Amino acid sequence: ETGVTQSPTHLIKTRGQQVTLRCSSQSGHNTVSWYQQALGQGPQFIFQYYREEENGRGNFPPRFSGLQFPNYSSELNVNALELDDSALYLCASSPDPGIRNEQFFGPGTRLTVL
């Protein structure tokens, strides 16, 4: 166990809806990253937050947005859900965004869009 928690575990939404996923980082970690992992693929980097500011973003449209709170927990929001958004969403925390930026993953949220 990494100490990173995510909620909910599973979620079913319909196309066009909005969803919010939550992540609590490991104690002592101030950096949170979000990933999307489709079946049979490696995780794809969505964005990273460091001390409540976005600190890097992958190739995802603006309808994917995020927040980090003062306690370093984080939210991922996805608007206007599409069928292709169905995936495992992973949150990872790290001690800092510097060179020692090894990331520890939570259990993930499985999102199904119908």
Added chain:
Amino acid sequence: QKEVEQNSGPLSVPEGAIASLNCTYSDRGSQSFFWYRQYSGKSPELIMFIYSNGDKEDGRFTAQLNKASQYVSLLIRDSQPSDSATYLCAVNNRGTGNQFYFGTGTSLTVIP
């Protein structure tokens, strides 16, 4: 060209043998390199990280990095059936907007 390339496998080795997993990356500015293990239905688990050229050993695992060749590998000695999983290679470049890239993973099966 993908940012991180791995042989998808499957790679099969007998119990007790050495498993060798390879990864190449395209961004020459990458600074940090990671190996994760992912069991089916679970999230990735960090095994090794390496920042400098050369070898880094941790128990049965050895990571090797060659930045000139843009190549990183993972050796698993004395492979056990519990090592059967998908192994993901990941790289990070903090300079160009702080990007993280994962490969699609190599499936390893250790045969008892």
